[in-house]
Amino acid sequence: MSTFDQILPITHEILAAHHSKIAQLDWLIVNRDLNGRVRFIVPEPIKKDEARRGEVEAVYQMLAEQLGPHCYPPEAGILYEANSEFARQGTTHYVLGEFDRVWFVDRLATESNWACITPETRGATRVVFFSIKGGVGRSTALAASAWSLAQSGKRVLVLDLDLESPGLSSALLPPERQPKYGITDWLVEDLVGNAEVVLGNMVATSNLSHDGEIHVVPAHGIEHGEYIAKLGRVWMPKLKEDGTREKWSARLERLLQSLEARICPDIILIDSRSGIDEIASACIADIGANLILLFALEGEQTWNGYRMLFEQWLRAGVTQKVRERLQVVGAVVPDFNSVDYLVGLREHSYEVFSDTLYDNIEPAAPDTVGPTKPGDPKTWRVGTLVEGWNFDEADERGPHHPWAVNWHRSFAGLRSLQGRLAVIDAQEVQAVFGSLIDGISCAVEARQTL
Structure with a gap:
């Protein structure tokens, strides 16, 4: 029997196994509700397309069989929406794995979440x-x-x-x-x-x-x-x-x-x-x-x-x-x-x-980093490494x-x-x-x- 921690890996595994079918969709939302139960949200036109609807239903059926109580029954497991942005509004959401049009959405008790990072303020x-x-x-x-x-x-x-x-x-x-x-x-x-x-x-x-x-x-x-x-x-x-x-x-x-x-x-x-x-x-x-x-x-x-x-x-x-x-x-x-x-x-x-x-690379050589004067904006957190963002363990700037x-x-x-x-x-x-x-x-x- 699956548990909450297996929802993501099982979902990714099943979608990957049916990559060609999923890729044909304009978008797909895997929605996890407040109780931790999963269902699909798909574009509204799919509802009237019998062949494509059948493919989505078949994939969801397999997911429901694997996730058990963490999935809605197949007859209630697929919702249809005209707009993916509306379906994701006010939620924690992110692209699932290698699927650039598949979103995993978490409905949480509060509307704050760790995944939506606002840009730095330009004021004080x-x-x-x-x-x-x-x-x-x-x-x-x-x-x-x-x-x-x-x-x-x-x-x-x-x-x-x-x-x-x-x-x-x-x-x-x-x-x-x-x-x-x-x-x-x-x-x-x-x-x-x-x-x-x-x-x-x-x-x-x-x-x-x-x-x-x-x-x-x-x-x-x-x-x-x-x-x-x-x-x-x-x-x-x-x-x-x-x-x-x-x-x-x-x-x-x-x-x-x-x-x-x-x-x-x-x-x-x-x-x-x-x-x-x-x-x-x-x-x-x-x-x-x-x-x-x-x-x-x-x-x-x-x-x-x-x-x-x-x-x-x-x-x-x-x-x-x-x-x-x-x-x-x-x-x-x-x-x-x-x-x-x-x-x-x-x-x-x-x-x-x-x-x-940290990026999985070696830090840039010291002579390519630039000035190291404390407080120098060129060395404080941004733009200092040639190939990526990484620091040696002993690097005081990390x-x-x-x-x-x-x-x-x-x-x-x-x-x-x-x-x-x-x-x-x-x-x-x-x-x-x-x-x-x-x-x-x-x-x-x-x-x-x-």
């Missing part, structure tokens, strides 16, 4: 702080990065999009500066066309900045109200007056654009939800991130998680759209035996990148090569990170977060010179 640099698991010091690193960037004169916008585990705002704002509303309020009010009411009261300025500014948008306001009830609605698509649906990540993008227009930041730092579910994908795939920081602890849980994510991108054929924006961050690197720890982290990171995202965030007792178990940042100096921040902050700064400078 958007940096996403992401991790497979929580508890890796991600929010602390973001707060320290915001502090340092502001000290250098940057206008920084910080968003707490870890909505199910909010708290970043408390690291940058004292209680008396917390705004009235937050992101959850805006997303809920937007569903009923009332978002403008909260927009002007959901941003607060941190007291930690000196030469620059830190503008903070929390997950919720000073009074959280019915937060759980609101949280259950933020992921909802918005039904517009013309009957179309706007998925929640598109609504989030509208919020970002509104905030960017109001604040005019130099850089936007976004604290993402942890995990690899479809809701977490919005921050990585749907909002035009320019730099995606992948926080990692050395261990199987970390690398198994990132491997699953990278393999999903590989299957969907979108690796080239996202890989150049990625960067691994070595989270809370221990102060004991740190060199060996980072070597192990780099080795496992390289293994995952090499198996999934996204697999971790930017280290060092463990330090002064940041461990703090009750008030805001209080700690209020009295810290630049030297202390550099000692703990220097590699991360320098990398972010170089990325911002590189984009500004393009």
Whole structure:
């Protein structure tokens, strides 16, 4: 009996065995619904063409026999549509194998997905702080990065999009500066066309900045109200007056654009939800991130998680759209035996990148790569390799090569990170977060010179 994981390979095997028949179709959609059951969607004219309809039905019959409960019965297994784009709208979808007109479509519980990667934004640099698991010091690193960037004169916008585990705002704002509303309020009010009411009261300025500014948008306001009830609605698509649906990540993008227009930041730092579910994908795939920081602890849980994510991108054929924006961050690197720890982290990171995202070629010779000055746009992620996109394991320019965030007792178990940042100096921040902050700064400078 087949299982869910066998749906794709069995489907590909059966279609490949009947390649000549499938190639005659203008297009074919293999549709997997919310319950994991498969059916075909084919062009409407096939329904009236008895011979071609019989061929499609025969192929589907074989598929149904192989997939068993993961297929609809043959009499209900084929749908007819006039337009393939309409049938794929709002779904995770990708071309299946070598078939350039066969689409595999996944219907998911949310309308966000990892396979649809939006182009990089052309506005302020958007940096996403992401991790497979929580508890890796991600929010602390973001707060320290915001502090340092502001000290250098940057206008920084910080968003707490870890909505199910909010708290970043408390690291940058004292209680008396917390705004009235937050992101959850805006997303809920937007569903009923009332978002403008909260927009002007959901941003607060941190007291930690000196030469620059830190503008903070929390997950919720000073009074959280019915937060759980609101949280259950933020992921909802918005039904517009013309009957179309706007998925929640598109609504989030509208919020970002509104905030960017109001604040005019130099850089936007976004604290993402942890995990690899479809809701977490919005921050990585749907909002035009320019730099995606992948926080990692050395261990199987970390690398198994990132491997699953990278393999999903590989299957969907979108690796080239996202890989150049990625960067691994070595989270809370221990102060004991740190060199060996980072070597192990780099080795496992390289293994995952090499198996999934890197092109299967040898890296270009050093003398053909060009300048290697840190932050040079010619050497930062794009256009540096002659034959493809690949890096040696020891190449510090590779996204697999971790930017280290060092463990330090002064940041461990703090009750008030805001209080700690209020009295810290630049030297202390550099000692703990220097590699991360320098990398972010170089990325911002590189984009500004393009």
